[in-house]
Amino acid sequence: MNHWLMKSEPEAYSIGDLERDRITWWEGVRNYQARNNMVQMKVGDRVLFYHSNAKPPGVAGLARVVKEAYADHFARDASSKYFDPKSTEDNPRWQMVDVEFEAKFTDVVGLDRIKENESLADMVLVNNSRLSVQPVKKREFGIIAKMGGC
């Protein structure tokens, strides 16, 4: 089983939205590195749900993968903000997965606290802050889940 961190701007889609919906598809990833990470995901993998561009930024809860990568059809929808004219039926280019709500932290585990923790210094989050889908070590996942009360 692998562990991941996925970013969402809470104004667009928050952990509270996922708690309400229970399951959502993760459309709109338009970065190859993030996509390549998403394609690796297996059913049952665990996800840190990160609020970016938020006050405060940080991990807001937990989710799990319930459907492995499949074509992101929004890339072929000209009315979508995720439209990509280079995506074709034969070569969809972009993929998405489905994730299911697992837990909402009582308090967001802030990026400042993550940066303060020496055990988390190797996290991609701390070293390449732009990547929106990143691998997380099992240990790192455990530390953050615990900080969030899970």
Add this chain to the structure above:
DNA sequence: GCCAACGTTGGC
């Protein structure tokens, strides 16, 4: 709102 870091595009 600023801007550093990074990714993508496209001319050559």
Add this chain to the structure above:
DNA sequence: GCCAACGTTGGC
């Protein structure tokens, strides 16, 4: 294949 120009991300 290089790299300048440009666009985006996301913390501050």
